[in-house]
Amino acid sequence: MTLRFHDSATAATRDFTPLKDGQVSLYYCGATVQGEPHIGHVRSALAFDQLTRWLQVSGYDVTVVRNVTDIDDKILVKAEENTEPWWALAYRFEQAFEDAYDSLGILKPTYEPRATGHIPEMHELIATLIERGHAYPALDDSGDVYFDVRSWPQYGSLTHQNIDDMQAAPDADPRGKRDPRDFALWKGHKEGEPETAKWASPWGAGRPGWHLECSAMVTKYLGTEFDIHGGGLDLRFPHHENEMAQSQAAGHGFANFWMHNGMVTYEGEKMSKSIGNTINPREMLELARPLVVRYYLGQAHYRSVLDYRPGSLTEAAAAVERIETFLDAATPFLAPQEQHGRLRDLGALSSRSAIPAKFREAMDEDLNIPAALAVLHETVRAGNSAIAAGDGKAVAKAVAAVMGMTDALGINPLDPQWQQGSGSEAELGALDVLVRAQLEARAQARTEKNWAESDRIRDLLGAAGVEVADTANGATWSLKK
Known part of the structure; x- marks a missing residue:
């Protein structure tokens, strides 16, 4: 088994070997919680959820860190517009992001740190950069601290740019900078800004710069060198370029791989509120089931553009x-212990052994989801042919493979995540016990030829949303869609 991923830093797909045997450390940029989540946010989280799941299927123990940027210029501006405390606005939208992630079955990260909880680590990183000659306090006594891009010869290496071709960093007044491209590590408190949005520092009261936040948080939770750093393609410059520069200038190895997911467009055009061609996760979830929305957002190769158009969710x-x-x-072709109430367990047990080799090959080669989905649907077609032929052994093999593949992609239709109103695994287990008791009573009534009682039990279950199917192996049940 050889995993290969595309590395943005080298612009090449290369073999992946984790820094620690059997363990993978993954950091991907989470939300700047200034507003409702948009499709790009959710697609990015889903791409790295797919990566996490495949690493786990491949036998790795994965530590995932996804940050929350809860202090930022944009948050302060939005809060002022809303006449709302900035921290209240940030928390409100943080919950909106969590709801969107949960709705689409995106796994919880191992750690989800907030920027405001890591100010001491940020001070430590700034002090190291100043000591090593790569940062300096602003020349205008504003309390700002800047990274000196000219002091780091490798600056621009992530995005393969020449520093002289770059635009000025727009994150602070250029009067205090040695070079207009120098970016802010610490922003001195300005008149009119909320008193709650500042922290004491050796350089004056203020707040952290956006790029610094991520470097400090990932180092705290994953160390100075880790396996994979991810995020949306729009973050490559300046955010990730600046992250890499300041971290490596501080003496950190930082990320071994940089992985970036592509953007989402609307009928071939960039989404824009001004021209009215946007759709957000909430709107999508009003048009289709969460499982369908997840399938749609995760069906393209993670590095490609995903184009939304009317009809996409129908497909x-x-x-x-x-x-x-x-x-x-x-279901009727399976042994009783493998039927509907047990299929979920069958998928979990078979996910490593029953997944077809072609599916593995596709996923191992830079998460080629379109090729993997082609194998999935090919297996479904083969399974349907086996059903038509009455070949129970081939049906069982296809079921195990489908369960394994859909589990790996997070789209198993029988996962309780997608059963509307079905609750937890424990609740489903309890429901299974209750329904089977009714089915046993119904079977006894049928043995006694008490058809009225048999029909009564079937109708009772049907009214509760439970479908009953009579098979050669006995009655089975499922929740109505």
Whole structure:
């Protein structure tokens, strides 16, 4: 097994070997919580959720860090516009992001640090950069501290740019800078800004610069060198370029791989509120089930542009329904202990052993999701052919493979995550016990030819949203879609 990922820093796809045997450390940029999440935010989180899941299927113990930027110029501006405390606005939108992530089955990170909780670590990093000659307090006594881009010859290496071709950093008044491209590590408190939005520092009261926040947080949780740094393509410059420069200038190895996901467009055009061609996760979830939205957002290669157009969710729904229809039709061919209430367990057990080699090859080669989905749907078609032929052994093999592949992608239709109102695994287990008791009573009634009682139990279950199917191996049940 050889995993290969595209590394933005080298602009090449290369073999992936973790720094620690059997363990992978992954950091990806989370939200700047200034407003509601948009599709780009969710697509990025989903891309790295897919990466995490595949690393886990591949046998790695994965530590995931996703930050929350809860202090930033944009947050202060939005809070002032809303006449709302900046910290209240930030927390409100942080919860909106969490709701969107949860709705789409995005795994919780191992750690999710907030910028405001890591000010001491940021001070320490700034002091190191000043000591090593790569940062300086502003020349205008504003309390700002800047990274000296000219002091670091490798600046621009992530995005393969020449420093003289770069635009000025717009994050602070250029009067205090040695070079207009120098970027802010610490921003001195300005008149009119909230008193709650400043922290004491050796350089004056103020708040951290955006780029500094991420470097300080990832170092705290993953160390000075880690495996993968991810984020949206729009973050490569200046954010990730600046992160890499300041961290390496401080003497850190930092990220071994840089992975960036592509953008989302609307009928081939960049989404823009001004021209009215935007759609957000909440709107998508009003148009389709969460499972369908996840399938749609995760179906393209993570590095490619994902183009939304009217009808996209309908197509995704059709693809999901083909998988669901196969699993429903396959249930009567399985042994009783493997039927609907047990299929979820079957998928978990088979995810490593039953996944087809072609699916593994696609995922191992830079997470080639389109090729992996092609294998999934090919297996569904083969399973349907086996059902038509009455080949129970081939059906069971196809079911195990489909369960393994959909588990790996986070789109298993039988996962409780996607069962509306179904609750937790424990709740489903309790429901299974109750339903099976009713089915046993119904079976006894049928043995006694008490058809009225049999129908009564079936109707009772149906009214509760439980579908009953009579098979050669006995009755099975499922929740109505």
